[in-house]
Amino acid sequence: MLLAIDAGNTNIVFALCGEGEIRARWRIATEARRTADEYAVWLKQLLELEEIAFADVDAVIIGTVVPRALHNLSTLARRYFKVEPLVAGQGEAAWPMRLDVPEPETLGADRGLNVLAAHAGHEGDIVVVDFGTATTFDICDYTGAYKGGVIAPGINLSLDALTGKTAQLPKIAIEKPENDSVIGKTTQDQMLVGVYWGYVAMIEGLIERARKEIGRPVTVIGTGGLATLFPEGLFDAVEPDLTIRGLMLLHKEATKR
Missing domain, CATH: 3.30.420.40 (ATPase, nucleotide binding domain)
Structure with a gap:
């Protein structure tokens, strides 16, 4: 086991x-x-x-x-x-896919594992959006090669910075707003709108720019604990266990060598 x-x-x-x-x-x-x-x-x-x-x-x-x-x-x-x-990424468990970036040794293990698992489960070019301490976007092409990505502050990290640097803004929990309005009425509503819909806009914008740059159909996968908070349709699939699946695949690959 x-x-x-x-x-x-x-x-x-x-x-x-x-x-x-x-x-x-x-x-x-x-x-x-x-x-x-x-x-x-x-x-x-x-x-x-x-x-x-x-x-x-x-x-x-x-x-x-x-x-x-x-x-x-x-x-x-x-x-x-x-x-x-x-x-992961070392010795017998070296990455089995091509890392098409100038500094492959700096690739975070979680990001490599996400791409490995995503390519195993989906065809074509893929963008993985992982909601962790940082929010990361990782792109692999139809061959499985890692092509690069984006690192942005995580949702909770942004929220902590907002409340930690302001005297009157309260701490709030991140959750989906009750409606689709982007005009908050109370201070807490406005903070939630800014964080939640602000992240939706960032994700949509970066995915759209990535699609244009790739120039081929793209499958977008959400992972990480907060991925399920976001609207249906933002991702083609939500796979909370993507990183663990990557570890399982890498172990299987390493023991075959």
Whole structure:
């Protein structure tokens, strides 16, 4: 059984995978100093709820954009699961697709994994929009080659900056406004309109510019926790587990080599 670990800037997702399916997934706040022993105590209880023992996990793959977390996650794999982990984009788990960018070594693991999974599930050129700490747009062509993308501030990051730098604006939770009006009546309504519909306009605008630049039909995939908040039709598909699927595919590819 495979344990796929997606370590992002805000959360780390542990997914238990078997026979090509995700059997269970758990999320914990990212803390680079959290030790392997702390992860093990937390995971042991969750695995027991699924009637899974440490010995049942025979492979671990890690995708991380937090370099400081890699050591402790790798130690977790070696000490408690008795396996040498694969690391996305490195060694045996090097990217199987062409990276058509001048600095391929700077590609974030989550972005490479998203493109890998998106190309495996869809034909043609693809734009993946991932709502994480940052909002990223990643483009791969019909051959699966990574062509580049866009990095923008994440929704919650923008909201935190807005409320943190203003004395009178309240903290609000990001959610879909009750109607389609872009004219807010209260301060909270106006903030929500600015963040929500502002992001919709940014996404629509960047996707439209990408379509024109690519010059071929494009499939747009939304992923990340906030992707489901946005209007139907903004994306051709919403796939919350895209990064984990990428880890599963990369593990399968690496073990064939």
